[in-house]
């Protein structure tokens with residue numbers, strides 16, 4: 001193993017002992033037995049599973065001690081790391097290479113010198129100054145004590161109603177867990193969708209899932225104020241004037257980097273207060289490294305500055321900082337934001353650039369939608385997935401993907417994430433050889449299909465249109481052809497569409513215009529694709545298939561008001 005041996009014992013001080021900090025500490029020790037490692041956390045725990053907190057609140061995890069992954073004593077025994085809980089770092093003196101630490105139990109302050117410092121203080125939940133906030137029980141969720149506080153409050157007060165402000169992944173996990181303990185749950189969200197990393201049409205599937213599980217969802221309706229009724233009951237008032245009585249409120253509207261120490265120490269920061277680091281996780285001070293939610297790194301695809309708060313990157317960056325301190329030239333090459341969340345029966349996973357973010361770049365892109373099952377149709381329990389794949393044109397380089405489905409959505413996103421990292425294209429997706437047996441997938445796996453469809457588009461075999469193209473079609477005097485069965489057609493179709501089932505198409509060419517572009521569609525895209533191929537090969541010049549079919553069209557175009565109405 002190659003690492004530096006110093007003549008004098010070096011001391012590494014780590015601020016923050018959870019995801020990034022604890023990883024750094026363990027890696028440092030594995031690489032070098034001689035370093036003195038002191039890991040400070042102002043909380044009462046190190047290396048705990050903040051990702052498990054919503055499940056503790058929902059009683060899926062009963063015992064909070066199981067959330068403590070490694071206890072301070074274990075850090076001492078196993079890694080010879082001096083892990084000090086309830087020790088808060090108040091300031092950094094870069095000239096003297098010392099930190100000022102407060103022992104929160106003894107209420108004593110002391111100085112600690114360092115040779116290297118690793119900052120992993122994370123990010124704190126945003127608590128905005130909502131008028132009336134001091135009058136009502138408002139909670140935030142970041143730490144084990146926060147989760148215990150929420151669970152205890154609900155139990156002691158026999159709370160039945162909760163309003164969650166913010167529909168990000170923590171808000172959604174909380175919604176599921178609070179429904180699991182039979183609470184009446186309302187989500188109030190300022191945007192027109194939950195799960196901001198997804199594009200809105202994909203988030204619509206989550207909206208449906210929330211509503212069908214009894215969650216009341218108010219979109220595009222930010223909080224205006226909170227207060228108490230005449231009967232002293234807490235309520236929340238939204239900007240649209242809606243008043244929702246509740247027993248408690250949980251704010252999960254986002255986080256902000258804990259950049260105070262770094263700012264006061266005059267390290268270089270990004271526009272939102274994140275610490276700037278190079279690829280070695282080194283800050284503008286060569287003796288100070290920073291990792292995790294507090295840092296700004298770069299987007300692996302675009303190279304643009306980016307900060308995404310996720311446990312995986314924090315852990316890996318901690319490891320990389322440790323390796324560099326030990327003399328290795330390890331690099332963090334950028335973040336993809338590969339993420340997964342469970343919302344009731346849905347598994348929602350995404351990676352890379354969304355269409356929203358692509359619109360802010362100069363990258364030329366196309367997208368395809370598909371709705372394959374998570375395993376073979378004939379094996380019981382197959383669940384459809386909604387897949388959106390974004391790729392560069394004409395190269396086919398994969399840029400991002402979003403899947404909303406059941407079990408197996410996560411593994412597909414992980415494969416796509418791996419391909420993106422390797423610079424893979426949709427043509428690689430076509431070729432991937434993936435494990436298959438009926439309970440797990442299909443001989444042509446869902447993501448092979450995504451590759452086939454995208455490659456068909458790029459090769460010109462399957463020109464496509466999208467759910468948002470109706471105005472353009474009208475302008476071009478396009479002919480919309482519904483190739484589903486008459487029964488499906490009767491249940492609902494696209495305005496102006498003519499129904500000729502794909503099985504009858506070859507007998508009915510004379511009913512189709514030769515001089516107008518034809519826009520086919522079916523339920524999910526497969527029959528429309530067959531129809532497109534047939535028509536193109538029989539001399540129809542311009543034929544396009546609706547990507548994702550009527551399923552994507554319908555979900556994508558259903559309006560937020562419908563969602564709100566469904567809440568009652």
Ligand code: FAD
Pocket residue numbers: 015016017018019020021040041042043050051052053054087088089090120121122123141142143170258261291292293294309310311312314
């Ligand atoms: P943290 O893990 O937050 O650790 C920072 C530590 O530093 C804290 O313990 C803090 O007390 C301490 N600290 C801060 N300032 C000081 C100071 N001045 N002195 C001493 N100590 C200090 N990510 C996922 O990828 N998947 C998930 O499912 C997921 N679920 C989550 C659920 C919840 C409820 C939360 C809150 C987060 C979740 N995350 C998830 C995000 C993930 O936990 C973070 O991205 C990750 O923990 C960041 O690691 P970090 O080391 O930067 O900060």
